[in-house]
Amino acid sequence: MSTDDSDALYEALKGFEGRPTSSASVGRDPVNEPMIRHWCEAMGDTHPAYAGPDAIAPPTMLQAWTLGGLSGHPADSADSADSADSADGTRRSSAYEELSALLDSAGCTSIVATDCEQEYVRPLRPGDTVTFDAVIESVSPRKTTRLGTGHFITTRMEIRADGELAGTHRFRVLKYAPAAKTAEARQGDPKPLRPRPVVNRDNAGFWAGVAEHRLLVQRCAECATLRFPWLPGCNACGSRTWDTVEASGAGTVYSYVVMHHPPFPAFAPPYAVGLIELAEGVRMIGNVVGVPYDKVRIGMPVRLEFQRVDDDLELPMWRAGVED
Template sequence: MSPEPADSPAVDSPATDSPSADSLYEALKVFEGRTTSAASVGKDPVNEPMIRHWCEAMGDAHPAYRGPDAVAPPTMLQAWTMGGLSGHPTDGAGRSSAYEELSALLDAAGCTSIVATDCEQEYLRPLRPGDTITFDAVIESVSPRKTTKLGTGHFITTRMDIRAAGELAGTHRFRVLKYAPAPAPARQQSEPKPRRPRPVVNRDNAGFWAGVAEHRLLVQRCADCATLRFPWLPGCNACGSRAWDTVEASGRGTVYSYVVMHHPPFPAFDPPYAVALVELAEGVRMIGNVIGVPYDKVRIGMPVRMEFAKVDEDLELPMWRAGVEED
């Protein structure tokens, strides 16, 4: 589960007691229990190619997801319900406009922004290649008016029941905050720029951060099977050995994937900026900010080089500088 997008818990807004807020909430509550999709059919049955792609993207090599008795990773539960860019072949059949009507009410009340806050999944039976997926979705709940650092609005929770061959396989709850953005606080000219959050250093990754302090990019290596791994872990995900040493990586790699962050204002961060998943020359992958080129110029396959960037008086972080030539 992911946290709500605020530094402090959401609280009931004092405006909840106003007549207009009360009447809006009453109108929103009517949507609880309304169906948004009924007896919809997954675009594809559970299949091995999608399982393989998922496992490759996640770096999950568990043997349960391969071979004649393979099962799908449980966290793929919602993936089997997605229609992709072209949508479901039966779009319009078994679907209602309840969610669009709810959203329109909130838009009219000034809650024009939306952010996903968390999801919950429950797994009841494994999904196997060949299973045909059907699903129903319902608006499960609408919260009273809440105020967060992002703004004031309502949390909407939808529940999707996912079935395989008619048998309930799992449930997927998805929660969003539909809100009116809070005005950005004015910052005084003399006010110092906030410091970035400190990285969490624990007994499992302390060696990596010790390397950063020495401007060395250290990658764990299994002492038994020599498999490299990142992020740092207490045991080898290939053979299970707990014995390991380190190798110093070259710091060169290519952008394997990336996202551009457009989050609301947050101390010490200046969106938009690009965050990349970089595949190192040694074969492992790392995440970090891309610097050296505008965020909209980052591309998959772009060569990058590790750079230790000083972000404040006592913190250096590994980042990826683009615009470098491969050796």
């Protein structure tokens, strides 16, 4: 695509910013205790605020109440004739379809979700009726990524409970033209690297421990509950104060999967990924090594080891068949 064509495309894409993709949509169900219970059981979240007569919904369920399910939402009050359900739960008006079609025509035929952001204003409670509006908030200039070249599209959804703003959900995708390489070019590529772990202010201490060959688990300073993954607050009592304990490195396979697809250049499928229950009682995910992938079994004892996967990355893994 020439520079002039690229500039013209971007100007057309910018024209979609601010256009609504959903208006006055209504959640399929009011906020309800069974859904909250299922969510908490799936997440292992036992915080007392999410049960009992004064229960609230976990804040991270904000978008859950907007999802249309397999049958989708009833007709919206705006653009209902041209609407269609999307992967992130909104009802897409013709604006989003037109934007997608424009990118398709420019060769950006692939799409991948990149991230979402949520802001919480007030808690959702059983019985609340959820409504939501969504707009195309922004379309980025042309970006080149390892996947290919395209544009990031951000939609913003405002979610209300009985008419009162409860929170905001931003969902971002990359619509791109896949990068093409010849076989000769691929042969000359350096060995592909594993994806880098996302290190942020909440989990930086964990990765600092890995660098020292220590597996650190958070411990609540108020109720002494251990937790993993690392979180800013205790999911048992809500305290935001904590310290750490070093795990012994012993554990068992609580559950596992064998990865066959999708293939990724830095990995050699099939391989086993285990949910490991540590002797301390918390669980974490990691590769199971030391035995063939088809010999991994639930209950199998494992022990922590640190493996260097490239010059800049060392990861905790779990060697099977090691008895204490």
